[in-house]
Amino acid sequence: MNLSFDTTTLREGYLSGKFTVSDIIREVLARIEAGDSKIWICVDTADRLLAQAKEIEEKDPNSLPLYGIPFAVKDNIDVAKLPTTAACPDYRYFADEDATVVAQLRAAGAIPIGKTNLDQFATGLVGVRSPYGIPGNAFDPQYIPGGSSSGSAVSVALGQVSFSLGTDTAGSGRVPACFNNLVGLKPSRGLLSSTGLVPACKSLDCISIFALNAFDAQAALRVAASYDPSDAYSRPNPLSLESPRRAYRDGMTFGVPSPEQLQFFGDENYLNLYLQSIARLEALGFKKQVIDFSPFLAAARLLYEGPWVAERYWAIQDLIKDAPEALHPVTRAIIEKGIDGTAVDAFDATYKLQAFRQETLSLWESVDFLATPTAGTHYTIEQLEADPIQLNSNLGYYTNFMNLLDLSSVAVPTGFTPKKMPFGITLIAPAFHDEKLLSIAHKLQLASELRMGATEHQRFEPVLPAQWDSAPIAVCGAHMSGLPLNHQLTELGATFQRSTSTSPRYRLYALPGTNPPKPGMVRDESNGAAIELELWNLPQSQWAAFISQIPSPLGIGNIELSDGSFVKGFLCEQWATSQAEEVSAHRSWREYLRARS
Structure with a gap:
């Protein structure tokens, strides 16, 4: 069955009777079985998945916004009756309940297929730090898949599921999207509940969404986003659902870093693709404005050089004390440093961050969004393993500041290198402008005329859905x-x-x-x-x-x-x-x- 799993295609097929939810679940399982075993840590049983399909088939397809849509869940997010490992076998437990976001998606008709691989404890932007192996990049297994949400991204790019849940504390929902030709939505902090998520940095964590296109990401967001009083970091969206600030409008201005603040680590192909992407935005009618990117870069350095590493230590302190050998060596080396800081260091970093926030506030009076590279380059596994810490840090150049500065962002695919490896840019705006960014991403995807993920399929609409x-x-x-x-x-x-x-x-x-x-x-x-x-x-x-x-x-x-x-x-x-x-x-x-x- 050479069928696209984008939500529009599946919905049309369900409504026409071309296929059933059970048919799609069988096809999902067949694709997973034929694919890379390192993408998934756990797949639910065929019997349970088909039982869910039968329940959904008894309902009207028009009654459920995600009727029969298969999705994947990063294995640091709970799915009832399945194990949660965070890519650490010694941490493994069985979840009694779905994470809040999974429960909301399930209630809307979507079916969680299983749990996907990740950089252990969501620490890394590379996708190679897991005892369950390295999920192969969807375009070339010699290149890193991106992390930490590696399996979530690759499963969507290969057409095994329609969309997936990842997480994004430092870029884990955007870098894998860039490296696998996907849309990666990093929602505003607190917009999606974190109840049922194994924390990395509890005050910064976001559950993210990978999708084949911006419309699919928006469909999942609208179901998943709601205030959750059981999550201490949950926030209601202050913008009303019909607010014009949530959508695209003509004549928007976007900011780009000044040329000397751009960093591509010697990758001329990524530089050229970024310049082409900016030119495409201008051709679409957006107005470019060069900005000072320095406060964003300064804030980014605080994430791993400041006290927020202590949050990662807090999240797994019992395990790292009692069984440090259970951790991946690089993961352990990063997280162990979290014990070294002092309360004075924490307040010092907090004061610095607040100053950077204040410095960036005035920027949003003159621009509607920023457009940066998602990553400055794409490394091979061999390159990464030769210098794992520094190269991972390089990949966070355009991502690490995002949650610290309370911003929303969407990674959008925009081109391919001469070696046929994907490239993309990230659209950035203040918190709760997620849907505005998705509508801009949709226009940019149409103009880029790329296939969806690593599949053969394209679906481009002449107007907004x-x-x-x-x-x-x-x-x-x-x-x-x-x-x-x-x-x-x-x-x-x-x-x-x-x-x-x-x-x-x-x-x-x-x-x-x-x-x-x-x-x-x-x-x-x-x-x-x-x-x-x-x-x-x-x-x-x-x-x-x-x-x-x-x-x-x-x-x-x-x-x-x-x-x-x-x-x-x-x-x-x-x-x-x-x-x-x-x-x-x-x-x-x-x-x-x-x-x-």
């Missing part, structure tokens, strides 16, 4: 999936995004005399409750048609979600509730209907 021309609407009653008026959404091309709830500031009423029965929701600051909602992506061209069907006393207003963000959705005029039965105690229109029946 419909999901980028849509805005979410929150529904709390008869328009929810499976209820009588849901067809008014689906007939206009709306697609389900996710289930959620309001903030605890709303009251729900059963409106009398409505057919079919409808609720009315009003805001009450002092006596409210959290009410169940569904978010649906409605094409912007269809909003007028949808709103015209809404009868009085209902209307569309701003609704506060449980994570503190706001979205357009159904509200009711206060006067209509005077003769209505309050059903807030049920916290859900569905639950009220069940109780009444």
Whole structure:
């Protein structure tokens, strides 16, 4: 089966009946079996995977945003009933529950296939520091795959899965994307929950997403991103879902480092490809501005030269004390240094970092995003093993500052060297501008006209996918999936995004005399409750048609979600509730209907 696993192709096949979820799971397992065994540390059993496929097949493909989409999980992120090793056999344990992000993706219809290889304890940008072997680079196994999320990247590039989860503390979600011709999304810190993640640097860690294209990365992000009160570092997105700051607009200005601040470590091919990429952005209508990159570089040096290495030591302190021989020699050499710092060193570095943050803030008043190389060069395994510490450090030149300065970023493939090895650039913006960067990445991918990953497939749309021309609407009653008026959404091309709830500031009423029965929701600051909602992506061209069907006393207003963000959705005029039965105690229109029946 020579089939692309990008999400659009799979969705079209499911809707047309060309194949089933079970067919795709069997093909996934066949591709994994025929491929490099060092990509995966653990693959779930065929019986369990096919059982999940059968459960999904019983549902409407339109009801789940990631219906039947196979994905891989880096083996420092928990998947229920599978072992988590962080590429250290002595650390191995079986997870009782999915990590929060995995659970959200699974609820949206995606199927976690198994756990992928990595640089041990997510320490490295190279992909060669694992007792489970070195996953071969998708284009040439003599070259490093990039790390630490090596297996996650290679599995997507070879078309074994549609997307994968990695992590990114210092560049682990971007460097492997560059070296395997993928989109690598490093989300804003705290946007994706870290519950169920083995920490590297707990205050900086991000779960990242590898995908064949920017649209697939965006589809996974929209499902996975939500505030998680169980994660002390989780943050609600302060930008509303329909904010124009989340999307592409014409006339954006981008910053590039001054020529003397660029570093390619003698690699003329990467230099030329970077210049071509910048020229392509300008040809697309973006305006270039040279910036001073020095505060970013200074911040980057703090990551491994400062006290943040102590966080890596904290994360595995019992293991490194009791069984230091269990660690890869290079990993151990890096992490052991974390014990040497003092509290004074930590505060000194914190003060320096805050100064760098302040210095970079004014930059964002004149540019919308930065465009840097993702990496300055690409090493062979032989080169890397001859000088593992320094060459790894070189690969972090454009990545190590990102989480320290609280930025969002997307790695985008843009070309190939004469040796047919991939190159890409990274788009950078302040935190919570992830979707804006993805929309820019999409335009750049179209212009670059590259195949997806190491597959033979290309899929280039003449316009932005419909999901980028849509805005979410929150529904709390008869328009929810499976209820009588849901067809008014689906007939206009709306697609389900996710289930959620309001903030605890709303009251729900059963409106009398409505057919079919409808609720009315009003805001009450002092006596409210959290009410169940569904978010649906409605094409912007269809909003007028949808709103015209809404009868009085209902209307569309701003609704506060449980994570503190706001979205357009159904509200009711206060006067209509005077003769209505309050059903807030049920916290859900569905639950009220069940109780009444």
